[in-house]
Amino acid sequence: MSTTAQTPGTATSRASAVDAFEVRPSDTARTDAERAALMEAPVFGTVFTDHMARISWSVEQGWHDRRVEKHAPLQINPAAAVLHYGQEVFEGLKAYRHDDGSVWTFRPWANAARMATSAHRLALPELSEADFLGAVEAVVRTDVAWVPSGGETSLYLRPFMYASETFLGVRPSREVEFLVIASPVGPYFASGVKPVSIWVVQGYHRAGPGGTGFAKCGGNYAASLLPQQEAYAHGCEQVCFLDAVTNSELEELGGMNVFVVGADGSVATPPLNGSILEGVTRSSILTLLGEAGHDVQERPITLAEVRSGLQDGSIAEVFACGTAAVVTPIGRLASDDFDLTVADGGTGPVTASVRAQLTDIQYGRAEDRHGWMHRLL
Numbered sequence: 001m002s003t004t005a006q007t008p009g010t011a012t013s014r015a016s017a018v019d020a021f022e023v024r025p026s027d028t029a030r031t032d033a034e035r036a037a038l039m040e041a042p043v044f045g046t047v048f049t050d051h052m053a054r055i056s057w058s059v060e061q062g063w064h065d066r067r068v069e070k071h072a073p074l075q076i077n078p079a080a081a082v083l084h085y086g087q088e089v090f091e092g093l094k095a096y097r098h099d100d101g102s103v104w105t106f107r108p109w110a111n112a113a114r115m116a117t118s119a120h121r122l123a124l125p126e127l128s129e130a131d132f133l134g135a136v137e138a139v140v141r142t143d144v145a146w147v148p149s150g151g152e153t154s155l156y157l158r159p160f161m162y163a164s165e166t167f168l169g170v171r172p173s174r175e176v177e178f179l180v181i182a183s184p185v186g187p188y189f190a191s192g193v194k195p196v197s198i199w200v201v202q203g204y205h206r207a208g209p210g211g212t213g214f215a216k217c218g219g220n221y222a223a224s225l226l227p228q229q230e231a232y233a234h235g236c237e238q239v240c241f242l243d244a245v246t247n248s249e250l251e252e253l254g255g256m257n258v259f260v261v262g263a264d265g266s267v268a269t270p271p272l273n274g275s276i277l278e279g280v281t282r283s284s285i286l287t288l289l290g291e292a293g294h295d296v297q298e299r300p301i302t303l304a305e306v307r308s309g310l311q312d313g314s315i316a317e318v319f320a321c322g323t324a325a326v327v328t329p330i331g332r333l334a335s336d337d338f339d340l341t342v343a344d345g346g347t348g349p350v351t352a353s354v355r356a357q358l359t360d361i362q363y364g365r366a367e368d369r370h371g372w373m374h375r376l377l
């Protein structure tokens with residue numbers, strides 16, 4: 001593990017603690033043939049690599065025991081705090097293989113910073129950027145054979161941190177585990193980018209003022225699952241939440257941010273008001289569209305505005321964004337009292353263009369003008 005983050009052509013090399021990770025090889029690593037079979041057409045989140053990175057934390061010792069070990073079931077006491085009070089945060093990012101065989105991640109510093117913000121809100125210990133990057137580098141370098149190549153494939157990385165102390169009292173855990181697991185994934189849209197239908201839920205919220213909406217924590221997802229079922233029941237793939245104060249402004253989907261494109265080329269997304277998750281994809285899109293000359297606005301977007309805009313054509317495109325799907329066009333928005341389709345079924349040019357720009361940077365097909373890419377190997 002001597003390769004450092006110092007890569008020619010990247011302005012953004014930062015400190016990494018990768019050399020502090022002790023690699024303890026798995027005794028059950030899959031053979032080349034087994035791995036090839038598993039990587040044939042992996043369903044998202046079902047296939048995992050041979051190893052995981054791990055760091056333990058306790059009040060007494062702080063972060064310690066940095067290692068890469070076998071990806072295996074965890075030993076967890078039934079009284080572990082996370083199982084009762086949900087003290088947990090996570091991240092999601094990808095490792096991309098470029099045509100020359102090199103392996104990269106996209107803006108991992110943003111994920112490291114966001115995990116620290118999320119951890120703080122959940123009263124979990126903050127992990128340094130160097131440890132976050134080190135863990136990601138350590139597991140990807142150990143399992144680099146699991147980084148797929150070709151198409152829009154990637155190795156999905158899931159860093160997460162949970163309260164592991166055996167204790168049923170209600171207070172922040174005095175013991176915590178941080179892990180990074182890795183899962184090869186095929187293209188999100190296996191048969192071409194396809195617009196999704198969105199259910200605008202009016203009876204549930206995922207977050208509210210002073211809550212945990214800005215933190216990437218499992219609890220937010222737990223709160224989104226019942227409304228998500230309501231969406232399915234109405235023939236929609238995803239749910240869009242409104243703000244909890246006025247029940248009138250778009251916030252975001254269960255796990256993706258949302259953008260609205262005007263017929264005049266302006267682009268708007270809801271502002272970071274404390275109940276919205278600050279997506280790395282969202283922030284990158286704001287940058288790219290601003291540079292392309294669009295009038296880019298972070299401002300409240302009312303449902304009323306979206307409804308009338310779709311009806312009179314002043315809203316041309318709506319899309320969602322996040323690491324897993326990058327950019328997902330939205331073709332239909334429905335709720336108890338309306339059902340509207342987006343112009344051209346949601347296949348508009350701004351959505352397609354920003355998706356292509358982002359994936360071209362991520363897969364090394366376009367110049368990385370912003371220093372967003374970080375080389376892993």
Ligand SMILES: *Cc1c(COP(=O)(O)O)cnc(C)c1O
Pocket residue numbers: 092216252253254255256257277278279280281282321322323324
């Ligand atoms: C992770 C997540 C997003 C997208 O964030 P990215 O950094 O772009 O992947 C959006 N909303 C929620 C609720 C999320 O958990």
